Amino acid sequence: MPAPLVLLDPAEVARRLDPDALIAAMATALEDLSAGRAEGPPRIAVRSPQGLLAAMPGRASGMLGAKLVTVFPANAARGLPGHQAVIALFDEQTGELRALLDGTSITAARTAAVSALATRLLARDDARVLAVVGTGVQAEAHARIVRRVRAFAEVRLAGRRPERARAGAAAWGAVACDSIEAAVRGADVVCCCTHAAEPVIERAWLAPGAHINSVGIGGPELGRDTLLAGLLAVETRAAFAPFPSGAYELQGLDPALGVELGELLAGARPGRASADQITVFKSVGHAVEDVAAAALLAAHR
Numbered sequence: 001m002p003a004p005l006v007l008l009d010p011a012e013v014a015r016r017l018d019p020d021a022l023i024a025a026m027a028t029a030l031e032d033l034s035a036g037r038a039e040g041p042p043r044i045a046v047r048s049p050q051g052l053l054a055a056m057p058g059r060a061s062g063m064l065g066a067k068l069v070t071v072f073p074a075n076a077a078r079g080l081p082g083h084q085a086v087i088a089l090f091d092e093q094t095g096e097l098r099a100l101l102d103g104t105s106i107t108a109a110r111t112a113a114v115s116a117l118a119t120r121l122l123a124r125d126d127a128r129v130l131a132v133v134g135t136g137v138q139a140e141a142h143a144r145i146v147r148r149v150r151a152f153a154e155v156r157l158a159g160r161r162p163e164r165a166r167a168g169a170a171a172w173g174a175v176a177c178d179s180i181e182a183a184v185r186g187a188d189v190v191c192c193c194t195h196a197a198e199p200v201i202e203r204a205w206l207a208p209g210a211h212i213n214s215v216g217i218g219g220p221e222l223g224r225d226t227l228l229a230g231l232l233a234v235e236t237r238a239a240f241a242p243f244p245s246g247a248y249e250l251q252g253l254d255p256a257l258g259v260e261l262g263e264l265l266a267g268a269r270p271g272r273a274s275a276d277q278i279t280v281f282k283s284v285g286h287a288v289e290d291v292a293a294a295a296l297l298a299a300h301r
Contacts (some may be wrong), residue, residue, distance in 0.1 A: 006089075006099035006298045013105045016300040019145045020114040023120075027061045028267055029292035030114070033236060040287030042238060042245030043154075047283050050164055054244055058287025064090040065291035067103050068151055072220050073195035081137050082195055083107050087294045099298040104291065110293040111285060112141035114261070115213040118233055118281035119189055120149040122265045123187040123211035127188035128153045128247060133200055134193035135159035135168045138215055143172040146213070158183035159194075162246040181205055188253025189213070191222050199223035208276040215283040220248045222282070230278035231271070234287065239284040247284045259283075 032038035040058030058065060061156070069085035076082060085103025090096060119127075130152045132143045143155055150227030155174040159165045162178055169176035178181035184190050184205040190212045194200055197219030203226045206212070214222045229250050235241075237255040239247050250258070261281070264270040272279055 003096075003098065005097060006101075007296060008099065008101040010102045011246045012106050013102050013297060015301065016103075016297045017109055018300075019109070019113065019116075019148055021296060022109060023116050023145070023148070025061070025296045026110060026113045026117050026289055029258070029267040029288045030117070030191065030235060030262040032262070033286065034260045034266065034268075038288040038292075039127065041288070042241060042290075043285075045244040046269055050265055052186050052244065055076045056285075056287040056290060058291045060288040060291040061295040062092055063295045064092050064095070064099070065287070065294055067107075067287060067290040069103060069107060071217065076136060078126060083137070087290050089294050089298055090230050099294065101294050101297060103294075106290065106297070107245070107285075108137045110289045111138060111215050111283060113293075114145045114146040114235065114283060114289060115142055115150045115191055115215060115281065118213055118261060118283075119146055119211060121261065122279040122281065123150060123189050123230065124209050124275060125274070127211070129156065129187045129189070130154070131183040131187035131190045132158040132174065132193060133158055133183065133190065135161065135164040136195075138193035138194065139168065139191075139282050140172055141297060142186065142213070142215075143168075143174055146191055147188065152189075156183040156187065167300070172293070175293070194218070194221055196221050199226070201226065201282040203229055206278060209274075209278070211281070212280045213281045213283065214249070217243075217247070222249050222280070227280055228257070229280065232258050233261055233264065233279065233282060234291070235269070235286045236260055239282060245284075247282050249282055
C-alpha cells in the first residue's frame with residue numbers, strides 16, 4: 001500500500017522548521033555534493049517579461065526531488081515575495097511521489113542556513129557585529145538564522161528604503177541604519193540579500209577580517225574587487241558557469257579560484273588564513289539544498 005502523500009503548506013513548514021537542524025542538514029548535503037554522494041544538474045530557466053521560472057532537480061538525503069521556483073524582482077512593490085516555489089520529493093527506490101511542499105519559505109530558510117554554515121566555517125570566532133543588506137524575505141531569514149552561529153552583540157539592517165529597514169529592524173530585533181555604508185562599516189559579517197543588478201557594497205567599507213555572504217541573483221550584487229578581496233567560497237564550482245546555473249559575479253573567472261563549502265567541511269581545503277583576511281561566500285543555490293531541506297521537514301512530525 002503506498003505511503004500517504006505529505007503536503008506541507010507555508011504554516012506547516014514554519015511549524016516544523018528547526019534552524020539548527022536545517023544548518024546541519026545543509027552541511028551534510030554540501031559535503032555529500034563535493035564528494036559525489038549527492039548530485040544535481042545545472043539549473044535551467046525560462047523568462048517572462050518580468051521574471052523567470054527555474055527548474056532544479058537533485059538527489060540528496062536518500063530522496064529524489066525537484067524545485068520549481070519563480071524569481072520576480074518587482075514583486076516587492078506588489079506585496080509579494082520575489083521568490084515563489086514548490087518542491088516535490090520522490091522515493092529514490094520506486095520513483096513514487098512522497099511529498100509536496102511550499103518551496104517559498106523553504107528557499108528563504110535553506111539559503112540563510114547555508115549562509116549561516118559559511119559564516120560558521122569562515123567568519124572570525126570573535127565576530128560580534130552582523131550587517132544585513134536588504135529588507136525582503138531573504139533578509140529576514142538571514143537576520144534570524146545567521147545569528148545562531150556567532151554571539152553577535154549587534155545586528156544592523158539597511159536597504160534602499162530606510163522606512164522598510166526601520167520596520168524590519170523593529171520586527172527582527174535589529175538596529176536600522178540610515179545607509180548601507182553605515183551598516184557595513186565596522187561589521188564583522190555582512191549578508192547581502194538583494195535583487196540588485198549592480199554592486200550594493202564597496203570594498204573600502206569592509207573592515208579587515210570581515211566575512212561576506214552574497215545571495216542575490218538579480219545581477220552582480222558584489223563588485224570584482226570585493227569578490228576577489230580574499231578567500232572566495234561557493235557551494236559548487238558550477239557557480240562559475242553562465243547564468244542561470246551560475247552567478248553573474250563569477251562569469252569569466254577561473255573556477256579554481258573558488259573553494260567549495262563541502263571541501264571546507266571535509267578538511268580537504270583550508271579556510272580562513274588570518275584574522276585580517278577577507279572571506280566571501282557567493283551563493284547561487286543548489287537543488288541538493290532544496291531536496292535535503294524538504295526531506296528534513298517531510299520526515300518531521
